[in-house]
Amino acid sequence: MIGLALRLLRLGGRPAWISAGLVAGGVAVATGLLCVALGALHGLDERESRTAWRAPASASDGSAVAQLRTRTDAVAGRSITEVNLVDPRPGAAPPPGLPRMPAPGEVWVSPAMNRLVASLPPEQLADRYPGAVTGVLGDGALQDPDELVAVVGRPAEDPVLVAPGSSDVVPVAGFDRPAPTDQQLEIYRQLTIVAAALVLFPAAGLVGASARLSATRRRERLATMRLLGASTSRITVVAVTEVTAASAIGAAAGVALEWAAAPALATIPLAGGGWFTDDVRPSPLVLLGVFAGVTVLATLSAVGGLRRVTVGPLGVVRRSGAQGVRAIRVLGLVGALVVFGVVSVAVHGTAVAVAGAVFATGVLALFGAVCLIGPLVVRAVGAVTARRASSPHRLLAGRRLLDDPRGAFRPVAGLTLAVFVAAFLAPLTAAIASAGGAPDDRVVVAVPTARASAVAAAVRPHLGPGAVLSVRADPGEDDSAVVPGDGDGGTALSSFSTLSVQVPRDDLDRVRTLLDRAVPGTLALTPADVDRQGATFAGDLGRGATVVLVATFLLAATASGTTSAARVLDHRHVLRLQRLAGTPLSVLDRARRAETLTPLVANGAIALVLGLLCASPFASAVGATGTGGLVVFGSLLVVGTLSVLGATAASRPLLASATEPGRERDR
Incomplete structure (x- = not known):
């Protein structure tokens, strides 16, 4: 049956190849963005492992290999991490990136610091240190390739031990024994987990929506096989093979895309610097897990769409029994609000190491609520549109929304989630934009x-x-x-x-x-x-918000485009009959736009409220009406509208081709 399924795909003609291409394209985009999010977490772990030696565990009396004091200096508007090793014990195991323990008076610097020392006049930088540059640190000691680091060997009783400052002197037990995780780095990790959650749900939704593309065409073909005597297991294998093949190709392409884009991703600064290229590439085991997980998710989504074939193949062939939605979905929204309320209270008393995961649970609950009640909102919008229709295209749009509210929600699901993400980030962005900087003169x-x-x-x-x-x-x-x-x-x-x-x-x-x-x-x-650390953190929050918004809108645009095209292929039989009955192509095209934009407005309003609710533990919703918040919402309105209009416009040639008289046999 697998061979038959692949043969049907190969010989299925233009609609089959377009459908498979849409599935693979949607899965590729979703997989690539999932790998980007996981790559950020991998990069933070790699950074921590390389820089942990700067905050080693304290030694007991008499066993210290050196006295260490890490301070932050500055030059040319950039921070310098200065690691002072006072009275280092000769022969002791050196820090990573050093061939030996630095002797008093020696200065080891990072490659970027070495270039800066050579380019600036001595009175601006080099004269701050006790001697000339002794050597260059290896990558194993650095946070990122452009980090400015100076490791200075100092004698006992050096003034650096008693100079005032914000850091303490640590008797080092060994550079392979790090102290507990740095609080600032842990905050970055937890925020990255929340950002990954903001991308995860739209990406998973795009995978599921891509797997269900052209489901009507598959159901019709498989229902015919069922009526001819094929067993349920056989038609399931046929459908699963087609979707699995396209999804596997798309998942592999997404993994390869993230791997190829890693050098560009490594230039995005976080916590004061960029990344080594391998930092933002998840481990092969994780990539294999993403590939398998995405393929399985797509397969399960496709299997779920076959229930009508196995239960009632005759109804499928006759095009009857449209899937409805029930009002019980509202209980899902109530449950999500309860979960988020509990999480919002619990996160304040939760350890930093798990706070991000705890809050991400609440975010995912609200994400699920948006998707759960979306079809119900579409059905309500369809009923109102059909009842109050004042033009043919609005009547057609209303009836199509009522006939298949789940299918009608898919083109707007991604953009609805984008509204949620923007509403969540707008107050935070406004708060960041309003923060003033400290004087630097x-x-x-x-x-x-x-x-x-x-x-x-x-x-x-x-x-x-x-x-x-x-x-x-x-x-x-x-x-x-x-x-x-x-x-x-x-x-x-x-x-x-x-x-x-x-x-x-x-x-x-x-x-x-x-x-x-x-x-x-x-x-x-x-x-x-x-205040540079605080300013850097604020800048990272704003930059991270931008990256998440770009990723979300990319997912939304991909979902909108692919599902709009797929709905044309799914409904081409009805659309062709309407065209033969004398309905102008322009009316059909306007009906398609109306059945997308109208439910988008309604679902977007709900997502807006839920997004502001999600941001409430961190910033006042009033911030959304500030300058920064209005910029976010203005951008959202422009990008979202252009995405919808672009998606519908891109599929108009397909609409004209699919409804052209004389193509009734093109299945």
Whole structure:
């Protein structure tokens, strides 16, 4: 029967090949985007494994191989991760990326840092370190290829141990024994899980919708085989083989597409940098699982559409017994709201390591509710449209919506979910856009109060024109952020003053280096440097929202286009009869647009409300009416409308061809 199924596909003519191509195309897009989401999670895991040595577990007394203090410096508007190894034990196992433990006075840098040191004047960067560059770190020590890292070997009693700052001094037990997972990285991982959930449901829906494309044509052909005596198992094998073959080809193409796109995906920055190419490529085992899972999902979706054939093949051939929807689906919406309410309360008391997965459960519940009640909304819209129709095309649209509400929902399902995603992200985007940045033209350094006047007098002659120097005995509000505390708890903050220099931006790095050398062991930072992690995080949220929206709209456009074309093939017999009866092609085309746009408006309104509800634990829904939110919704309106109109316009030649008189035998 498998051979027969493949033969039927091969000899099925143009409609069969178009149908198989639509199935494979839809599955390929969905699979590729699923692999992208899984690649982001894989990349975060790889980053953590490479950078865990910077936060090692503490050693007990007398067993430390070095004292480590990691700090964040800045140059040219970029962050530098400075890893200071004080009194490193010779012969001890070095950190990853180093051939040996650095001796005092040695400086090992990342490739990007090495290029920057060579390109900038020494007084802007190189003079901050105790010596020339000793060597270059390997990739195994870096978060990403462009990360700026400096590993500095320092002697015992180096001032860096007691200089004030936000990081602590750690006695290192071993660089292969990392401390518990970094909180910031875990937050990124949990947000990525939520983003993956936002893409997962539309992708799975596209796979299922693609597998059911041209289901009417398959049911008619298989019902004929059933009436001729073929068993249920045989016609099931025939249908499954056709869909499985097309889905497998599409899934393989999606995996290959993500693999080929990995170099471009690696340039998208997250957490301050891009990625190594292999980071964003899921492991072969995961890719194999995605391939198998997508193929099985498509197969099961196709099998589900055969129930009418096995139960009543004669009704299928006679084109009777249209599938309806029941009002009991509303209970699914109620259940989803209850699940989301429970999740919203539970997520506040949940550990960060599982918070993303917990909230993703609530997101998926609301996603499911949107899809569950969608056909019911389509049926209601169809009833109203048919009852109040004032033109032939609206009457035709209303009747077609009533005849097959499930099939009519498929072309708008992707765009409805896109509305949900945009409504969820709009308040967050608005909140991010309204956040202001910290000043970046004032350098602040902590100076022991007893030396503050002498340091100020020493650096003042070397400041350029336009620089304004001031000294405060008590840190101000901004200064306390730059100088938040001491590194080892041995020196009180009250014994320090802050030396602040207002400086032109083009002279910022030279003055920063000057202050670093004037107060050994202490970093000179701007408020923007201190807030850089927060600003980076906010930028990543906005960038991630954009990526998710692009992925969702890509899924929506693909689903809209493929299902619109498939509905023409599925209903070509009825459309041809209407054309023979004298219905103009323009009326049929307008009816197709109406049966897509009208239910889209109704379902989109419901998705909008549910999306804002989903965002409510994080941001006020009022943010959706702010500038950032209105930009999102405006873009949504334009892209969504163009997607629908483009999909219907793209299938118009197919409509004209399929309804052309004299093609009745083209099955």
